[in-house]
Amino acid sequence: MRDNKNYKMTIIKGISISLLLAGSTVVLAKDDCADLTGCAKKACEVNLELLASKRQGNSHKVAGLNKALNNINAYCTNDGLKEELQQKIDDTNSVIEEYKIELKKAKRQGKHDKVEKYQQKLNDETKQLKQLIDELNSLVD
Numbered sequence: 001m002r003d004n005k006n007y008k009m010t011i012i013k014g015i016s017i018s019l020l021l022a023g024s025t026v027v028l029a030k031d032d033c034a035d036l037t038g039c040a041k042k043a044c045e046v047n048l049e050l051l052a053s054k055r056q057g058n059s060h061k062v063a064g065l066n067k068a069l070n071n072i073n074a075y076c077t078n079d080g081l082k083e084e085l086q087q088k089i090d091d092t093n094s095v096i097e098e099y100k101i102e103l104k105k106a107k108r109q110g111k112h113d114k115v116e117k118y119q120q121k122l123n124d125e126t127k128q129l130k131q132l133i134d135e136l137n138s139l140v141d
Contacts, residue, residue: 037139078139103118
């Protein structure tokens with residue numbers, strides 16, 4: 001009975017290590033796309049995710065990613081990406097304004113836990129906004 005338990009633990013540890021290594025490979029591989037911009041970068045990132053899904057045997061995800069890659073190759077344009085990014089920037093700016101209002105309200109009411117919560121959300125959205133702007137600027141001709 002004890003040997004069976006040890007065997008199961010060894011298998012679980014092996015699977016965990018395999019998943020960690022597979023995940024780190026994808027993260028390292030994403031750096032391969034870092035020098036690309038626009039549709040080429042988008043296709044590269046989907047292709048890397050596709051390769052990882054194939055290695056993991058996730059046939060449903062592979063099918064969806066193949067479809068996404070085909071759509072990118074057929075329809076992606078830098079102008080389309082610029083419009084999409086601008087919409088995300090506008091949406092993020094709206095969310096930032098909402099958080100600023102909620103932050104002021106929480107400060108007025110003296111709710112320190114909510115002040116911290118909204119400040120953190122504001123910081124996260126501001127960081128996201130900067131990334132979106134940088135990405136948009138990289139597409140500008």
